[in-house]
Amino acid sequence: MSTDVERERWAELVDLVNSARAEYYQKDAPRLSDAEYDALYAELVELERRHPELAGGESPTQTVGGARSEMFEPVEHLQRMYSLDNAFDPTELDAWFERVRAGLGEFPPMLCELKIDGLAVDAVYRDGALVTLATRGDGRVGEDVTYNARFIPGVPQRLKGDDVPALLEVRGEIYFTVADFERINSEQLDIGLPAFANPRNTAAGSLRQRIDRREEDLAAARADARGGARAEGRITRLEAELARAVSRLANLRLTVHGVGAVEGALVSTQSGAYELMGRLGLPISDRARAHSTPDDVRAFIDHYGEHRHDVEHEIDGVVVKVDDLERQRALGETSRAPRWAIAYKYPPEVVRTRLLDIAVNVGRTGRVTPFAVMEPVKVAGSTVAMATLHNAHEVVRKGVLIGDVVFLRKAGDVIPEVLGPVLDERDGTERAFVMPTACPECGTGLRPEKEGDKDLRCPNSRSCPAQVRERVFHVASRAALDIEGLGAKAAVALLEGGVIEDEGDLFLLTPELLSSCEFFTREPARGEEGRQLTENARTMLANLEAAKDRPLWRVLVALSIRHVGGPTAMDLARAFGSMDAIAAASIDELAAVDGIGGTIAEAVHDWFAEDWHRDVVDKWRMGDVRMADEAADAADLPLAGATIVITGSLEGFTRDSAAAEVTDRGGKVASSVSKKTTLVVAGENAGSKLDKARDLGVPVVGLAGFVALLSGGVDAALSHVREGA
DNA sequence: CACCCTCGAGTTCA
DNA sequence: CTCGAGGGTG
Numbered sequence: 001m002s003t004d005v006e007r008e009r010w011a012e013l014v015d016l017v018n019s020a021r022a023e024y025y026q027k028d029a030p031r032l033s034d035a036e037y038d039a040l041y042a043e044l045v046e047l048e049r050r051h052p053e054l055a056g057g058e059s060p061t062q063t064v065g066g067a068r069s070e071m072f073e074p075v076e077h078l079q080r081m082y083s084l085d086n087a088f089d090p091t092e093l094d095a096w097f098e099r100v101r102a103g104l105g106e107f108p109p110m111l112c113e114l115k116i117d118g119l120a121v122d123a124v125y126r127d128g129a130l131v132t133l134a135t136r137g138d139g140r141v142g143e144d145v146t147y148n149a150r151f152i153p154g155v156p157q158r159l160k161g162d163d164v165p166a167l168l169e170v171r172g173e174i175y176f177t178v179a180d181f182e183r184i185n186s187e188q189l190d191i192g193l194p195a196f197a198n199p200r201n202t203a204a205g206s207l208r209q210r211i212d213r214r215e216e217d218l219a220a221a222r223a224d225a226r227g228g229a230r231a232e233g234r235i236t237r238l239e240a241e242l243a244r245a246v247s248r249l250a251n252l253r254l255t256v257h258g259v260g261a262v263e264g265a266l267v268s269t270q271s272g273a274y275e276l277m278g279r280l281g282l283p284i285s286d287r288a289r290a291h292s293t294p295d296d297v298r299a300f301i302d303h304y305g306e307h308r309h310d311v312e313h314e315i316d317g318v319v320v321k322v323d324d325l326e327r328q329r330a331l332g333e334t335s336r337a338p339r340w341a342i343a344y345k346y347p348p349e350v351v352r353t354r355l356l357d358i359a360v361n362v363g364r365t366g367r368v369t370p371f372a373v374m375e376p377v378k379v380a381g382s383t384v385a386m387a388t389l390h391n392a393h394e395v396v397r398k399g400v401l402i403g404d405v406v407f408l409r410k411a412g413d414v415i416p417e418v419l420g421p422v423l424d425e426r427d428g429t430e431r432a433f434v435m436p437t438a439c440p441e442c443g444t445g446l447r448p449e450k451e452g453d454k455d456l457r458c459p460n461s462r463s464c465p466a467q468v469r470e471r472v473f474h475v476a477s478r479a480a481l482d483i484e485g486l487g488a489k490a491a492v493a494l495l496e497g498g499v500i501e502d503e504g505d506l507f508l509l510t511p512e513l514l515s516s517c518e519f520f521t522r523e524p525a526r527g528e529e530g531r532q533l534t535e536n537a538r539t540m541l542a543n544l545e546a547a548k549d550r551p552l553w554r555v556l557v558a559l560s561i562r563h564v565g566g567p568t569a570m571d572l573a574r575a576f577g578s579m580d581a582i583a584a585a586s587i588d589e590l591a592a593v594d595g596i597g598g599t600i601a602e603a604v605h606d607w608f609a610e611d612w613h614r615d616v617v618d619k620w621r622m623g624d625v626r627m628a629d630e631a632a633d634a635a636d637l638p639l640a641g642a643t644i645v646i647t648g649s650l651e652g653f654t655r656d657s658a659a660a661e662v663t664d665r666g667g668k669v670a671s672s673v674s675k676k677t678t679l680v681v682a683g684e685n686a687g688s689k690l691d692k693a694r695d696l697g698v699p700v701v702g703l704a705g706f707v708a709l710l711s712g713g714v715d716a717a718l719s720h721v722r723e724g725a
Numbered sequence: 726c727a728c729c730c731t732c733g734a735g736t737t738c739a
Numbered sequence: 740c741t742c743g744a745g746g747g748t749g
Binding site for chain 2: 194197198201202204205334361363364365367369371381383384385386387388390410414455562563564565566568595
Binding site: 388390391393394410411412414415416417453454455563594595596597598599600647689 | 740741742743744745746747748
């Protein structure tokens with residue numbers, strides 16, 4: 001056991017090391033030399049080696065080099081981060097008021113707050129210490145940015161006060177103030193770099209900086225400092241870059257606006273939760289107000305609509321929340337958003353620009369998409385020159401002609417959208433868009449996939465250069481196998497250089513093959529023989545290697561099978577376990593999987609019936625790409641052998657998440673009730689499956705039973721069987 | 726068969 | 740973010 005003296009010394013070392021690091025990054029004259037710092041750090045490591053119980057999450061040894069939390073690794077939020085439903089005008093707001101009133105029987109006090117235009121994050125504190133800071137991601141899983149958190153002053157490493165809860169998951173917004181953004185931008189221009197477009201993108205980029213890598217690079221350069229003047233120059237440059245990256249983080253702000261999982265704290269209102277978080281040292285907004293009448297809420301919204309630009313940070317609207325937590329629970333959530341809150345969005349900026357042309361693009365599935373080519377114009381913080389028009393039908397519906405002046409906005413302040421023509425500006429020289437009848441890249445005649453489809457497709461999937469290129473690019477995408485170094489340019493180079501014929505050859509690439517292609521090689525540096533592979537080529541090869549071991553569902557997504565994206569691929573992988581089993585399945589067997597109907601079943605079956613598709617799979621197999629998920633030792637899992645049918649909606653779960661909870665425990669999820677069904681879980685609004693279960697005498701449980709099923713298995717669930725079943 | 730929800734696909738700018 | 744389309748429910 002550690003003595004008091006040792007514990008004290010440990011705390012002292014932690015402080016010394018932390019403050020030394022802070023000074024170092026802020027480029028003040030450090031009080032400690034590198035050698036002194038190293039000695040302190042070594043002492044700390046040694047102390048923790050002897051007394052591992054000291055090495056808590058707040059020790060710098062736990063966070064240096066990403067030892068504890070890997071940058072950008074997925075982090076599952078303890079509680080799902082919902083998005084908010086939007087209201088775009090007073091009528092939609094009134095409609096929401098009405099729904100709330102109907103749900104609760106009266107108009108409840110509402111907490112109104114500004115909707116900061118930043119990026120949502122989730123921070124978890126255990127016993128008052130910051131454990132993780134993660135981006136929102138898809139709401140369930142985000143990216144780990146804990147490593148960067150210590151440089152953001154608004155994200156406390158430790159909560160303060162006497163009533164620190166055992167567990168607190170907070171949600172908030174990370175952003176730059178407009179003033180800080182402008183200052184950062186002018187500094188950026190001063191050193192000859194291009195200006196940033198807007199505060200939100202810059203905040204997102206700043207939060208996702210690889211500080212850890214910069215530190216490693218710098219440490220490596222220092223360790224290798226024998227190189228004389230050139231190495232010195234490199235060190236100076238790396239130091240400057242690191243200092244700049246850290247100072248960006250230091251300018252980020254956090255404002256908390258929500259609570260996820262909690263243990264050990266009791267509050268009864270949203271505003272009470274804010275008050276508590278404020279006492280704990282978390283930054284809360286001083287502009288949130290509780291209002292008890294619809295008129296007051298509307299006045300709050302109108303006030304900030306007028307004074308939108310008087311706030312120190314950008315806002316894109318106002319969030320209105322039912323203040324009382326009990327009433328929030330009473331209203332509940334839909335599958336994607338709480339019913340007890342709404343985001344009132346101020347109208348987005350609309351600009352006019354000239355529609356120069358309508359061109360078409362061919363996607364990886366052969367879909368041909370018209371898009372607008374416009375006179376570049378600045379809108380909502382960035383310059384836009386292109387916008388998708390989805391399909392020919394949509395072009396007609398919008399009524400735009402080539403040569404028109406059009407209204408343009410950014411939907412959700414992100415995606416450019418052509419709204420329609422400015423009719424007053426027409427002078428008769430405009431002409432209608434004519435959808436091509438042949439593929440612009442390979443000349444094959446376009447046709448709809450089936451009768452009545454609005455999309456036109458190029459049927460030449462095997463050799464249309466656009467489709468092959470897009471498929472190769474797609475294999476590398478984050479949604480598929482996530483291969484860094486294989487971008488659009490590399491895909492084109494591989495194909496045009498003849499290094500690969502199509503996606504099938506990707507995993508058979510070798511350094512030798514790449515060397516034959518100019519794009520992937522560079523001139524030899526001094527002391528090197530012959531042309532060398534570029535940094536990017538090496539990255540790509542390494543990541544191709546890593547990609548071979550991704551889960552089966554990602555491999556399925558990478559194959560570009562029609563209708564098979566992430567969730568569907570997961571369903572397939574879960575149900576069949578291997579590529580061979582999927583390839584061998586009949587249409588009926590495929591369609592028996594929950595979430596897969598006739599169309600998808602047929603698409604999958606037909607895909608594997610095509611020779612050259614099977615060749616792609618075989619070549620990937622030859623290249624050692626994963627073709628089966630490791631069979632978990634199914635018999636050991638708590639729900640092994642159980643077949644569960646889930647019907648209706650279960651609070652706290654989506655259809656998929658509930659099913660995943662069951663399959664993770666070795667159980668099978670079926671879509672319809674039969675004699676083989678072990679148990680039916682019926683949530684809210686359960687339908688006809690209930691009757692079927694009664695007819696067959698299959699036990700039925702509700703939410704409580706489902707929770708028991710997950711924690712204690714089938715027997716535990718059976719004690720919750722409903723009366724009359 | 727009409728409805729709602731979820732998924733797929735293409736997409737913009739840094 | 741948007742549209743189109745597939746799947747499941749009532």
